[in-house]
Amino acid sequence: MSLNRYAFLTLLLSLRAAAAAPLVSFDFDTGDAAQVWNHKSNTTTAVVADRPQSGGGALRFTIDPAEFAYGWVHTGLPEADYTGLHGIHGYFRAPVGTLGTLLFHVCLQGAAGQEMSYFRSDLGSLADSQGEWVPFYVAVGDLRYERGPVRTIEAAALKPGELIQFLASVDGRAPVSIDIDSVALLNAADGAALAREVKAQSRQRLLLAADKVSGAPHPRLFFTPDWLPRYRAKAAIGGERQAAYQRLIAAAEELLKSHDANDPLGKLYALVDTSKLEGTPFRAAFEGQLVEASWPLEVLGAAYQLTGDARFGDQGAKALANAAKRLTVDEPFLDRGFYYTRTLYVRALAFGYDWLWDKLTPDDRRTVKATLLGFVTNIHEHSQTDGWGRRPLHRVWNWDPGLMGACGVGLLALEGETRLGEKGILFDCRRHLRDYLTLGIDADGCGHEGPIYLGYGSGAGVEFVELLRRQGRGDLFTETNYQLIPPWLLAETLPDGKRWNNLSDCGHDQRNWPAYLYACGRLSELAKTEAPVAGERWSCLELRQPLNYLQQFAESPGPRRLNYPALAGLMGWEWQHGPGSRDPAALDPREALAHVLLYEPCQPVDDPAKYLPLALHFRGRGLVVCRTGFGPDDFHLAVEAGPHAAGHDQSDKGTFTLGAYGADLAIDSGYGNDGDPQKSGSSSAHNVVLIDGEGQPMRYHNQSSGHVTGFHHSSLLDWIRVDAREAWSVRYDGDWVPSPTPPVARADRTFVFVRPSPQQGVPGYLVVYDDIAKDVGEHDYTWQWHIPADRAFAVSESVWSAVPRGMTHDVLTSEAAGPGGTATFRLNVPTAGKYVLYGLVRAGGPELSKSDSFFVSVDGGDRLTWDLKTGAALSWDPVQDRAEAGPRAFDLTAGEHSIRLEIRERQAELARFVLLPEDAPAPVDPDGSPAGAPSMGIEDAKLDGGGFVVHNPAAATGTPVTMDVFPLRPAGGKVTTDWFVTSREGAHPRLQYTVRSADPQFVVVLVPRREGTPRPTVEALAGEGAVGVAVRWPQTTDLLAFSRDAGSAGQVQLEGSAGFVRVANEAPADWALLDGRQLAFGGKVLAALAAPGVQVQTGAQ
Incomplete structure (x- = not known):
């Protein structure tokens, strides 16, 4: 022994x-x-x-x-x-x-x-x-x-x-x-x-003795002898690649001054020991602190390999060894965080071990290896039992690629040095990544959970994919749906180019996620292997029946409908206008490292419409996006009603968002993930219909499904039909066993996006038809419309309008670069007691997650890190420390008190403070504050240090655009407006129109308008077996009819789902039969088909 x-x-x-x-x-x-x-x-x-x-x-x-x-x-x-x-x-x-x-x-x-x-x-x-x-x-x-x-x-x-x-x-x-x-x-x-x-x-x-190890020498991950010269060449390559390289080395230099290699996890353990947070707030704070503890290990190791500077290697090796000795997989507090969070540490251990290998002592190597091995085996074991990876469909959840990618990278660092079943574990890791990249991204290249979750969740999976390719173990970029993502990313990009749409429990932030850096790098290289194809375009496939679940989650990758030069051109456009538009010198160190390792530039296409139609249907996810172009003033309509397998989901099947002329006009409430039945995950937060005040049943990861049942794109109009009955009537458990909920008889919604026709004097507009009924009895049905906080409602009997909202507040903020600063406010408290301090604040920078915090202290007390929860909207937010579970209750005496505000993240904005008793309701309306409450505007602030500046917005916020909404049917309902409080994006106005009916059949016309856009005359059409609307423009009249089978509305006779006739000079000029057999106008047959189908005719005489 x-x-x-x-x-x-x-x-x-x-x-x-x-x-x-x-x-x-x-x-x-x-x-x-x-x-x-x-x-x-x-x-x-x-x-x-x-x-x-x-x-x-x-x-x-x-x-x-x-x-x-x-x-x-x-x-x-x-x-x-x-x-x-x-x-x-x-x-x-x-x-x-x-x-x-x-x-x-x-x-x-x-x-x-x-x-x-x-x-x-x-x-x-x-x-x-x-x-x-x-x-x-x-x-x-x-x-x-x-x-x-x-x-x-x-x-x-x-x-x-x-x-x-x-x-x-x-x-x-x-x-x-x-x-x-x-x-x-x-x-x-x-x-x-x-x-x-x-x-x-x-x-x-499980570790082999030093004289028994095999495998490639270290470093074996990225900085191999054949690749190291390429990386070092980026130091003088120019442009964004050189800037990212320099940012990485500068970050490493700063770590030599500021990083405590003797206690690299000190702040993490302090959070665990002192935090009062519980549940999700603690998990989020814990993840943030583990990120801060982990990235220095990677950055120091990379800087050592890139420069050969022993200072980086010595500092990194000391920090790595001390971290590995202290934090192992057996630490109980890891289970208080998200299970996914450990991936951030695992990848740091793996890359640190490989890149700092020659700076570690033999004993320290064994310590780091043992700690890393513990995490690798733990993740692999959990992958066989946990709901994020046990079955292939579970792997749609974004946790799976990050966890198994970290497991795979960890084992690649250890390969040949353990007694594990290395081949089997690596195979499993690769299989999990393959499943995610084929199931979590649908066959049209669309991520089921949206672009933020694909970026966040894939984590080290991206590096694992590339390392496998370099080692000849398969190319999961070209062998899966990963290579197909550029059209989808452009579809998700809102017209301003600065934000992704916030559907699917997402936010708006565009970040330089490794998943997209790598897509640029790979497509840049692949584009060199094929010649451009003249005239090629992404095919737009018609749909009249819902896809089967097994079709939507097909196990074979989808076809590549564009060649690599076209995909690279689209990815280059997306990068240039979105994530890559940020200054590389401002990247955080993790982003700079990924940029150096993974990125190569793609030559952008001048106009994505060269390759893409102006309507895209992503069939696996159930997402349709229609637009008029790719400029900042173009229309952008998104409709979602897709299947759920695993991961993030909301009670929103059939919802839509709409923007036009540079303004957001119908919005989603964004990230929820809190299970709150009245917050962002609920139907109340979306542009959908409620029944008796209730929405589609919900839970955290909602596990409900809807269906796109019809889609057609043409130069005249786009037709989209969805069915949300399943979302109302069935919930699924973690193994897709159905659990019935109270059913609805019908939940069909039809969108007709009428495209602009300048020659005919018709702007773009949208008609929405809701055929929804719970049963044969009367119920309250509520049609909802959410608008951003920079808009206000103007309501009359025949039309509701969203108009730019006047703003009376100046804001206190800081420039993107500059000195620090403080602002001191003084207020008088009339009565002693416990109070909550609210700020009217927003994240004002181009990247919301990096411009959303201040430091705050009251009467020289605790210096609180105040993380804003309002997003880009100017909204009320209570002051609390990030380590606290709720708002800080300040115990104040009667008399004068001081509030000190300090710059933490630049471009965060504050308009005013208000102080309320602890038990008082929180303020909601950004234009008002509770009567009698102590309140302070920025004019009351004493500024020091030069960092704070006063920003004077225009008299009205928001682009000078309105949207008129005509509620054609049913008549006689009640309109209410309020401020809807979201989970993470502040508050915004919401309109609800409620009618009591047995068969409401809502027909609503939405017309975005700017200067020069005419307002139409809109009226309901009388009919039998169909409902219809006439939209009258100066030169033409558009007639639309909707039917469950066959009927007439006005002069339109329809046998089918929907019909459209444009009348000019009393004769039909254009028409469309949408999933039907026959369309007639005034008794004259315009379209007749032997079987139900779609026929669109323009320019008729």
């Missing part, structure tokens, strides 16, 4: 000796002790006195593998209170040269006639023993369901007679003996420390 092993076993014995009596222990001191252990037919048991681990004997079970290559022993649990059970501790031993594995099971009794449910833990390889005792510890929480009726295991539910089992699989044909001793069931107080020590030792056993 080595000294290290002897010392370790001595430590374990002392821990066990110091512990209180175990809940249950198994005594092998007498010969009859083996009798309580049942065994398989090819297995025998006996008590042996050959060097027991403790006491007078050990249990030996001998397996004869002649018939079965495995054997087992098990025994029932005795009477005991298992409520406090933490885990099972013991020892095993096998002779020198024994090959095989040892498993441990807890087997729960089923109902009468049912099988038992098996929960498993792998104790290790029998070869670990070499004739010596090997400790094991199995925490109840680490047991994984294996087979039998699906259940969960909880210590408190364990009953006498349920089994614990040891099962060994052995190699060869000769009998094999395994010894078990000192088996004890321990409570948490006794077992937790023991568990950590046993796990640490088991990881050390």
